[in-house]
Amino acid sequence: MLTLNQVQFYYRKGQSVLDEISFAVKKREFLAIVGGNGSGKSTLAKLMKGLLLPKKGSVQFNKLDTTEPEVAADIHRRIGIVFQNPDDQFITTTVTDEIVFGMENLRIPRDEMHARLNLVLKAVGLENEAEAMPHQLSGGQKQRAAIAAVLAMQPDMIILDEATSMLDPEGRQQMLLIMQELHRQGVTIVHITHHMDEVLHAERVLLLHEGHIAYDGTPAVLFELVALADYGLHAPFAVRLRQSLSKAGPTAPLIPDWKEWTRSQWSMR
Numbered sequence: 001m002l003t004l005n006q007v008q009f010y011y012r013k014g015q016s017v018l019d020e021i022s023f024a025v026k027k028r029e030f031l032a033i034v035g036g037n038g039s040g041k042s043t044l045a046k047l048m049k050g051l052l053l054p055k056k057g058s059v060q061f062n063k064l065d066t067t068e069p070e071v072a073a074d075i076h077r078r079i080g081i082v083f084q085n086p087d088d089q090f091i092t093t094t095v096t097d098e099i100v101f102g103m104e105n106l107r108i109p110r111d112e113m114h115a116r117l118n119l120v121l122k123a124v125g126l127e128n129e130a131e132a133m134p135h136q137l138s139g140g141q142k143q144r145a146a147i148a149a150v151l152a153m154q155p156d157m158i159i160l161d162e163a164t165s166m167l168d169p170e171g172r173q174q175m176l177l178i179m180q181e182l183h184r185q186g187v188t189i190v191h192i193t194h195h196m197d198e199v200l201h202a203e204r205v206l207l208l209h210e211g212h213i214a215y216d217g218t219p220a221v222l223f224e225l226v227a228l229a230d231y232g233l234h235a236p237f238a239v240r241l242r243q244s245l246s247k248a249g250p251t252a253p254l255i256p257d258w259k260e261w262t263r264s265q266w267s268m269r
């Protein structure tokens with residue numbers, strides 16, 4: 001569906017941000033992309049959406065190069081993106097207008113637009129906020145409104161670029177449930193995050209480090225075999241707890257020494 005082949009990108013010549021990036025996102029896949037600060041995740045998201053073009057190599061959507069002008073319009077409709085800061089993505093004054101805006105650009109007939117509007121509001125649980133102004137919404141509601149606006153275009157793929165990072169635990173949980181449901185319905189999901197517990201929901205994870213792919217595989221193997229601390233990351237709480245308990249062996253007390261355990265977790269960071 002989306003193929004990156006030997007991609008290199010820099011903002012300033014001689015200062016490569018991404019190098020030799022090759023991977024393919026398969027249709028209906030749930031892919032997570034993780035990496036420390038400045039590892040190139042957002043840059044990669046923009047290359048995948050065709051908002052940036054590679055300096056070397058190629059990004060192809062359904063075998064067509066993102067450098068081709070006619071491919072840009074197709075990608076605009078078929079790959080949606082939701083960014084980190086919900087306040088940066090609203091251009092209209094109500095949730096409904098925000099959702100309708102993209103559809104008007106696509107010249108969707110009025111009846112169809114109305115049907116899609118109701119569908120996407122329901123999908124993200126914002127039926128009662130249809131006429132609300134975006135700035136009146138909570139952080140989680142804003143991100144759900146942003147997803148609804150993207151969904152109304154009926155994309156094949158949604159890229160969420162740290163879209164959960166500014167949300168409280170409940171907001172994050174709701175977003176994860178929406179991602180899982182969309183994935184179940186056949187939408188390809190690319191979830192960029194630094195919350196490692198969210199990676200557990202993905203089928204596959206890419207670890208970016210200093211502009212290179214350091215790992216491409218299942219979350220289970222990543223947590224089991226990769227020294228995440230070397231990449232400025234640490235495994236989810238549940239995985240670390242299990243590893244600590246299994247290290248302690250079968251004779252370990254049922255209630256672990258929490259003080260000792262917490263100390264060891266902090267020293268891993």
Ligand SMILES: Nc1ncnc2c1ncn2[C@@H]1O[C@H](COP(=O)(O)OP(=O)(O)OP(=O)(O)O)[C@@H](O)[C@H]1O
Pocket residue numbers: 011012017035036037038039040041042043044
């Ligand atoms: N518009 C820009 N102009 C110049 N340099 C940039 C620009 N955007 C990003 N960079 C640089 O590119 C590198 C990768 O940044 P990017 O935002 O892609 O990383 P990231 O992994 O998403 O980081 P974070 O997790 O901190 O958001 C960083 O060194 C950053 O300073």
